[in-house]
Amino acid sequence: MKTTADLEWLESASARDLLSMACGHLKLDASIVALAPADTNALSFGNTPHEELQTLFAPHFPAGTDVAADLADEVQLCRAFAEPRLILGEIETKIEGIVSKFPTVAAHIQVGANKGDVLDPFILAANFDLLSGRNMDRTIEMTIAHKILMKIEDLLGGMHELVIGSMRGNFRVPEPLQTLSGSKNVLHPATNPFPGADIGQVPLPQTPNKIRLFQCKNKTGSAKGGDGARLGQQLRLLAETYGAETFYAAIVGNTLVGHRSKGAVLKASPETAVLVGNAALAELTRSDSGAELLLRTYRRAFRTVSHKTGYDFESVSTGIVADFSKLTAGGDFIDSWLHQAMGGPRVDQDSRFAQ
DNA sequence: CTGTGCAATATGGCTATTAT
DNA sequence: ATAATAGCCATATTGCACAG
Numbered sequence: 001m002k003t004t005a006d007l008e009w010l011e012s013a014s015a016r017d018l019l020s021m022a023c024g025h026l027k028l029d030a031s032i033v034a035l036a037p038a039d040t041n042a043l044s045f046g047n048t049p050h051e052e053l054q055t056l057f058a059p060h061f062p063a064g065t066d067v068a069a070d071l072a073d074e075v076q077l078c079r080a081f082a083e084p085r086l087i088l089g090e091i092e093t094k095i096e097g098i099v100s101k102f103p104t105v106a107a108h109i110q111v112g113a114n115k116g117d118v119l120d121p122f123i124l125a126a127n128f129d130l131l132s133g134r135n136m137d138r139t140i141e142m143t144i145a146h147k148i149l150m151k152i153e154d155l156l157g158g159m160h161e162l163v164i165g166s167m168r169g170n171f172r173v174p175e176p177l178q179t180l181s182g183s184k185n186v187l188h189p190a191t192n193p194f195p196g197a198d199i200g201q202v203p204l205p206q207t208p209n210k211i212r213l214f215q216c217k218n219k220t221g222s223a224k225g226g227d228g229a230r231l232g233q234q235l236r237l238l239a240e241t242y243g244a245e246t247f248y249a250a251i252v253g254n255t256l257v258g259h260r261s262k263g264a265v266l267k268a269s270p271e272t273a274v275l276v277g278n279a280a281l282a283e284l285t286r287s288d289s290g291a292e293l294l295l296r297t298y299r300r301a302f303r304t305v306s307h308k309t310g311y312d313f314e315s316v317s318t319g320i321v322a323d324f325s326k327l328t329a330g331g332d333f334i335d336s337w338l339h340q341a342m343g344g345p346r347v348d349q350d351s352r353f354a355q
Numbered sequence: 356c357t358g359t360g361c362a363a364t365a366t367g368g369c370t371a372t373t374a375t
Numbered sequence: 376a377t378a379a380t381a382g383c384c385a386t387a388t389t390g391c392a393c394a395g
Contacts, residue, residue, distance in 0.1 A: 101370095117369065147369095153383050154370060218383075227381095228363085263363060 004202045006082040007169035014038075015045030022074035025084070028067070032060060046079025047287040050296065073300065076293050080167045080285065087166045091159060091301040092308075098155045099309045102148050104316055106323030109143050110340070119143065121338040128334060136333055140324060141317045148313075157218045160251050163297060164216065164284050165199045173197045173213075196234025197246075199284065212245045213238050214284060220250040220259040220276050228261030232268025239271055246272040249280035251294075 010018075015036035023032050035056060036045055053072035061067040077084035103109050110119050124139065132138035165172030173194045194200065197213040204210070215231055235246040248265045253276040256262060262274045275283060281290030328336040 113370070120368085150369065150383075151371095157382055158371090258362075260363070 003169055003171050007202065009082070010043050010046065010079070010168055011041065013042035015040040015042055018042035018046055018078055019075060021078045022071060025078070026067075026071060026074055028071065032057070032071070035060065042079070043286075046075060047289055048075075049289055050076060050292055073296055076289065076296060079287070080293050080297075082168055087163065088297070088301060090162060090166075091297065092305050094159060094162065095155065095301055095305040096309060098151055099305060099311050101151060102311055102316075103144055103320065106320045106327070109140075109147050109320065110337075118341045119337065121334060121341045124337060125334050136324070137317070137321050140321050141313075144313070144317050144320060153218075159298065160218065160294070161198050161216060163294060167285055169201055169286065170284070171200050171202070173200055194238060196231055197238060207245075209243060210245050211242055212247065212283075213242075214247045214249050216280075216284075217248075217250045219252045220256065220262070228264025229268055231261070232265035232272065235265065235272045236269035239269065247280075247283060248272050248274045249284060250276045251280060253277050 016033050016038065019036040020030065020033045023030060050072050053075055054068050057068035057071050061071075074084070077088075081087045111117060124143065127142050128134055128136070128139045131142055161172060164170060194213060196215055198216045199214040201212040201214075203212075213235070215235060231248065235248065238244045239246050246269065248262070250259075256274065256276055259274070259276070265272055265274060273283075278288070278291060281294070282288060284290065285293065287293065324333050324337075327333070327340070
């Protein structure tokens with residue numbers, strides 16, 4: 001299995017091998033490689049905090065350049081991914097996809113992709129009076145920002161899965177494509193082997209028969225209602241079926257206090273480890289610098305995509321304000337939107353009239 | 356006995372992806 | 376195109392433990 005090989009390389013290679021790989025990617029002189037300690041392996045060198053790596057490299061590059069920082073980035077990236085360029089490209093594509101769906105005209109905030117999701121005129125009114133100092137431009141800017149941030153929330157959940165699932169030794173559990181057995185929740189050896197898991201890890205040399213399976217959430221409050229019980233049952237089934245070690249991990253957060261589904265998961269699956277924050281990332285990334293690594297990866301991608309797409313929030317919101325002004329034609333824009341948001345032909349609004 | 360804080364459970368309002 | 380499923384956050388409600 002490829003993921004096994006990725007991990008084994010890291011454990012058998014030396015610190016200098018890893019640094020050599022990073023220098024190769026950045027086309028830096030190979031003489032730098034001697035900076036890495038001779039007696040350290042690639043895994044622990046790659047787990048060195050960014051700050052420390054940068055300090056190690058800095059004296060050997062011209063002051064005032066970013067080379068030392070970039071090299072530190074690259075070492076951490078090579079530690080995490082067998083093919084960092086490939087994964088960075090995938091992340092950028094994903095971000096670009098979301099940015100391309102950011103609102104650019106009024107219609108994009110007035111109604112969502114689902115025709116039923118209309119901009120709420122009552123929230124608009126609250127925004128106007130309570131948040132925006134009765135200023136229409138600010139009200140609309142807030143509305144746009146809210147829409148965008150919701151899209152970003154969604155993006156990040158998916159990116160954590162993509163990025164962590166692509167790290168050395170990890171694999172992603174794809175959404176089952178065909179549900180022969182009727183539901184995505186039902187275990188099926190061929191079509192849906194790991195229901196309830198997002199990410200898996202190949203067995204470690206220390207525990208050769210233990211596959212490790214993770215359900216990943218963004219925060220501890222992400223799962224709602226009956227999710228916890230369902231996920232717990234699924235995790236327990238995975239443990240029973242494969243002898244798997246199971247984890248219920250939330251990426252963001254610093255305490256289990258306030259966890260909304262820990263109890264339900266543990267009740268259904270007492271052997272599952274419930275983790276949050278660095279504790280979760282330590283298991284998922286096998287590194288103490290997991291959070292730093294994620295941030296490093298994302299920031300690089302955000303910056304690249306920002307330059308590439310040139311989405312300009314200021315000018316978009318100016319344009320959308322103009323669209324609203326046109327619609328309003330001098331009247332009260334919230335009143336005007338109220339009618340737009342609620343009015344329509346009876347056949348569209350009353351099931352008794354619908355054809 | 357009452358007030359307080361916590362955890363668990365629900366509800367409501369969104370978007371994205373896949374199956375039908 | 377629509378339904379089902381899954382992901383997200385904010386907030387309300389309820390039961391329980393504990394302090395006063």
